[in-house]
Amino acid sequence: MTTRFPDGFMWGTATAAYQIEGAVAEDGRGTSIWDTFSHTPGKTLHGDTGDIADDHYHRVEQDLELMAGLGVNGYRFSVAWPRIQPDGRGAPNQRGLDFYRRLVDGLRERSIAPALTMYHWDLPQALQDAGGWPNRDTAQRFAEYAALLFDAFGESVPLWITLNEPWVSAWVGYAIGGHAPGIQDTGQALAAAHHLLLAHGLAVQAFRARGLDGPRIGVTLNLAPTRAASPEVADVAAARLRDGNQNRWFLDAVFRGRYPDDMLEHYRTRADFAFVQDGDLAAMAQPIDFLGVNYYMRHTVHAGRGDGPLGINTVERVPAGIPTTTMGWGIEPDGLTELLVRIARDYPAIPMYVTENGASFYDYVDPEGEVDDTERIAFLDAHFRAAHAAIQGGVDLRGYFIWSLMDNFEWAHGYSKRFGLIYVDYLTQTRILKQSASWYAGVARANALEP
C-alpha cells in the first residue's frame, strides 16, 4: 500500500548560513565565532573554514532554481547574525538584509515556504568578546536582533525558528569545546544554556508584540531517544542522566517553565545557579506555535568512569549490528517514531516539524558523472516511514526538512562529511543532483511513499 502523508505536509530541505554562504567579508558582514574558531589552527579537520563554503551568497539564484527543480514546498535556512549586526548590536546592515530579502522573495516566487532560523551558531565575535552566551546581556542582544528580523521580514516568513540546537551551542561550544568558541567550562556551559533559552523566550515575546497575522514561531531542539545499554542500575541511571542533559533540560524549560529536579540536583554540585533570575523560566516558556525536532540517532548509554564535562560521564555506543553513517551515527529509524511519540505523550499538544534529518555517506561522482547514493535513499525512505508511523500514532507532524539541500561545511569535520541531496564539487562549485535528490522530488510531488 502507498504510504500517504497528510494534505499540506511540508517537504523541505535545510541549510545554515555559515555552512553554505561563504562571502564572509562581503557587504559589511562582521566576524562570527565560527570565523575565529575555524581559523584557529587545529580546530577543524584540515583547517577547513567557511570562507567560501558553497559560495551560496553569490549563487543564490542557481540554488533557488535547484530547489524549484526538486519540487519542495519548504526551505529552512538561517540568517547570519553578523551580516545583520556586524558587531551584534545597533542598526541593521542594509546589505545584509538585502541578501535575505532576495532569498525570501526568490523562495516565495517559487512557491517554497521560507522557514527562517535566527541563530545557527554564528554569534558575532564582538559579543563573544563581551562574554558570549554565558553573559546574560547576549540574550537581550539576541532579542533586539530578532526584532530587526521580524520588522524586516515579518509577514513574508511563515515559519520562524529562534534557535537551532541550543544543546550544541551550549555544551559543545562551552563545555566540550569542540565547536566555537571552544571553551571547556561547566559553569559557563550551564549559563550559556540558560541564556540561550532566555534569548528564545525574549524573541518569542518580541514576535508576539508585533501581532503578526499568519507567521508562526518555534524553536528547534536536537533530541535523541535514550536507552540504557543494559538493565544494570548504573546503565539505567546513566541513560536517565543523558536524557535529562539533552532532552528534558530543554523540553521542560520550554514547555513547563522549569528545569528537571534530578538534573538541577546533578548540576548544582558543579555550578552555582546565580545566573537564574526571577521570571527567567516563565520567559522561556512563552507559548510557541510549533516544535522543530532534529533527529539523527538514538543514544544507547553505558555508565562511564570518571567525571566528563558537566559530570555526564556516560558512554554511547552503537549497538552491534546497527549500520552507521560516516559520522559513526547509528541508523535507527524507529528512534524517530519513539521520539515523536514520546514528546507528544509527555508534553502539551503541539504541532511538530522534523527540522533536520539526513545522513552523510561516502558519496562520489562516478565515471558517468552521477552520484548513486542508494544508501541515502534507503535511509530517508525508512525515516519517512518512521515519521508516518508517528503520525498514525497521533503525532501532529506538519513537515520534514532534509539535512541538507547540498553538501556543506560540517563544522569541526570541515568538508569531509557529505550530507547533501546535491553533491558539491568544492574546487569548481559545480552542483550535481544525487540520485536521492530525484527520488526525494518524487516523494515531495506525490506526498507519498511507494510500497
Ligand code: IFM
Ligand atoms: O550540520 C549539522 C547542522 O548544522 C546541525 N544539525 C546537525 C547537522 C549534522 O551534523
